[in-house]
Amino acid sequence: MIRRHINNIAPGMVLGKTIYGDNYEILLKKGIELTNDHIQGLKKRGIVCVYVEDDDTADIITHDIISEKVRTMVTKDVIRTYKKVSDSFKDSNLKESTSESIINSINSAKIKKAFQQNIELKQLNNGINLFIDEIMDKEILTGLNTIKTHDNYTYEHSVDSAIVALMFAKRLRLDSNKLKQIAIGELLHDIGKIFIDPEILNKQEKLSDHENEQIKKHPVFGYELLKDMEHVGFVAAHIAYQHHEWQDGTGYPRGLKGSNTFDIANVKGISYSGEDKLILPAEIAAITDFYDACVTNRPFRPPIPHDIVYELIRNGAETHFNNELVKYFLELLPKYPVGIEIKIKNGTYEGFAGFVFSLNRESLNRPIIKILYDNNKNKIKPIVIDLSSEGKDINIQCVF
Template identity: 30%
Template sequence: MRLIPIDAVKDGAFLAQPLYNDKGQILLAKGTKISNKFRDKIKEAGFYTVYILDEYSTEEIEDIIKPEIRRKTIHSVTTVLNNISDFNNNEKSSPSKKKLETNINSGLDQIEELVKSIVDDVFTQKNVMINLVDIKNNDSYTYYHSVNVGILALVLGIGMNMNKMDLYDLVMGSLLHDVGKMFIPKEILNKKGKLSPEEFNIMKEHTVRGFNYLKDHTDLNGKVRLIALQHQEKVDGTGYPYNLKGEQIFPLSRIASIADVYDALTSDRPYRNGLHPNEAVEYIMGSGGRYFDIEMVKTFVRKVVPYPIGTIVKLSNHSVGIVEDINQEYILRPVIKIMKQNDMMVSPFLCDLKREHNIVIEGVVYNL
């Protein structure tokens, strides 16, 4: 199973994971054989990258949470955020606005129960690592992204030996970190090109507006609210809304910030394809101490697999091969099944980069 741009998928490959539309319904089922017809359908639905099974990658990778729990969480977050958007658009003191507020708080209770279930389950997996990038289309981006940030933040929090109570708050706050975007005009949120300075200033308001909504209309605690407020702050003081530096930023907000950027980088957007995990990891590493807490970055890069099993990579010795296994203590140096040398196919053999110190991965390729 490997992550590959849809335009690079050859006929005869099979979908390794189902694709969902913006309503959470299956658009194409796992196991669908990809042809030109389905390739066009996938692109029309707003997907630019898919997981496939083919002759190069037959092993599936499991999500760290149960698929049904992920689906329930996405549905609950989607419902709550849409209700908050409707709440914002209703006239003050209208009966429908009061009903929406009741529904929102009921939905938040459901999300809290799901958060406890997720944390309790994953907390026992001390060596848990992120192997998957969640595939999302443009219409469902905000909701899937919110859940992904929660899961990524949880894995980082566990790696930092946080206790369960803080993990509950971390995941809840991360799931709701973009709640303020429900108060931003959709034409700005969904703009395909670069935002103008005026539009970006409006976009930046989402942190304060989200914090104020959670403070004024929910019983969620201050830790959860601070994540919504501070997740765009950077440790060098160049973030927003208050240009906070270093330890002025709440620790849970610093964790959510890393998770937020990683998932955004690896997500397909209307104006660009998502980065491969290794490129996103390199960006996070390069931003440690500047944008992100350096100690948190060190933990994060030990928890995210930059070259998942099934990835085809080019090596510095002119070999090309498939990632066969992960060295957990040296995640940038996996075990590679060499398939090609100097542009010639060879009998496959294993190359363990943990032992081959003079060989490095130069990049990801999509076909041999």
């Protein structure tokens, strides 16, 4: 299975990953042969790339980190929780409200009561154990990045961020109790966006300063909503509150500063206190949220190529992201994931294109590639090259 740009999808190609609609209903099931109507429909939904299977690339295997069954279950639980929150506020005119009045109504007795018997969150909590179990034996981020439509972005982004964060937290040797808190926090980190005007969230043009200020309130709204909610807890509420804070204090909403330190030897029994300290799970969320948002297409820009995102995270260490955490994160994250289209930048095959075939565990950023096209985009007899050995002088880049 490979990821192709929608402009390079032709009728007859077989869909490699199911594409879901805004309520996580199946739009197109994996395994179907795409028709011209399907392709036009996907373009209309703003989809930039899809996963397909074809004969030339049938031997490129990407492993999903979690099963479709568990992913569907958790995504639906997230959607139910979001719906419960928006239904509880359907009588308030959020568009016309000031931030202060939104916070007041979140903290009103009526709303607190509505969340006392929170079946949706209880259900989400129950499902999370299965979700964590499936992630536990995976070592490297593969088969990621669902194809998100603009309508289901928030839900799928929440689930993908949670998967990445759990793998990361496991690598950092956090205990199972912390993993659970991180899972809930990541799944609900953007829930405050319910209180932001959707027209601003989905705007294609550059946002005005005022609109930017509006968006920057979602961590506060999320925290106010989650802080007293049953089945949530301190860590998860603070992930919502702090996931846009940066190490140098230039993040939002409070401009908290980080310490750029992390000691894996002392991670056991870590506890959090005080409202004004940047907590480790939120520092994890700052990286995982950024990563998933970058590799996804948004209304205002196409997805950013993986190798560029990798460099953005590396360069963001110390100023934006906890320096020590970034080192661990980049050990999990292949710069060129399996199934991604690449182009050769130098040597005999300069300008030739193909896909990442498989990874070298010992040399994560020097994968095995399969070249399929020459520099005039003509199909050639496939050439497989291991960039960690015979192809060690070859440089590649992701195409999109």
